Amino acid sequence: MIEVNKLINLFKKPAKKRKINKIDDTRIPSHIAIIMDGNGRWAKARQLPRTFGHKAGVEALRDVIKTASNIGVKYLTLYAFSTENWSRPQDEVSALMQLLVDYLKKEVGELHSNNVRINTIGDIEGLPRIAKIEVKNAKALTKSNSGLCVNIALNYGGRDEIIRGIKKLYKDVEDGLSIENLQVEEFAGYLDTTNIPDPDLLIRTSGEYRFSNFLLWQSAYTELWFTETYWPDFRGEDLIGAIVDYQNRTRRFGGI
Ligand code: IPE
Ligand code: IPE
Ligand code: MG
Secondary structure, X not given: OOOHHHHHHHHOOOOXXXXXXXXXXXXXXXXXXXXXXXXHHHHHHOOOOHHHHHHHHHHHHHHHHHHHHHXXXXXXXXXXXXXXXXXXXXXXXXXXXXXXXXXHHHHHHHHHHOOOEEEEEOXXXXXXXHHHHHXXXXXXXXXXXXXXXXXXXXXXXXXXXXXXXXXXXXXXXHOOOOOOOOOHHHHHXXXXXXXXXXXXXXXXXXXXXXXXXXXXXXXXXXXXXXXXXXXXXXXXXXXXXXXXXXXXXXXXXXXX
């Protein structure tokens, strides 16, 4: 007679194989967007000031960019500073801006030698002068690169982007553009993401399940992926895990 334990084992789900082996490199999402969240809580859990969490997040950033570049992702959009983040204490805002400046100064050379192109979305004119200069330099230096496009969302809010888009459109209407038959694709061209395809996959770290004003228009049919991991602990292998899950989904775009 068959033993009870053997019988139970028969009905157990097979152990999950390590996902890292199962990625299909012929179906890498072309655009991945990430809400890099949880720096403050990462620091708090270690009784450190919040800014230490932001600093620790740079290591995650490096690893994720390296992995995305190696596996052939075309666009990586990273939420670095939202239009709402200005409401944080002044010293945290300053620390984040300084971190951005230091990061670009230190890393842009290596990114450039790896054929990475730096782009931004968001209202760059609203950034402090030093940050604006560094961002502009990084974009200018890397503009002809053909590898991964690292698209940094800075002073970015989805609603702000749509309003700015409408203002640009309005100017064209004043110059004689007919708005009667305005198409979805045409309006998309007025957004900061013009020439960038919609994200295939959106990742949010730190166990929060919301958009927080990120890519509201562009995420209409994006696959969403969440993890409890705080951003400073996120690594390239977590990105691979998200991609494997993504590859196991069926995107229907409203069809059957
Ligand atoms: C994300 O981490 C980084 C930015 C928003 C700039 P947070 O600073 O939001 O960290 P938590 O969510 O407070 O833990
Ligand atoms: C979103 O995270 C913005 C960035 C990651 C840059 P927040 O921490 O600002 O979002 P909320 O406040 O938790 O919604
Ligand atoms: Mg947060």
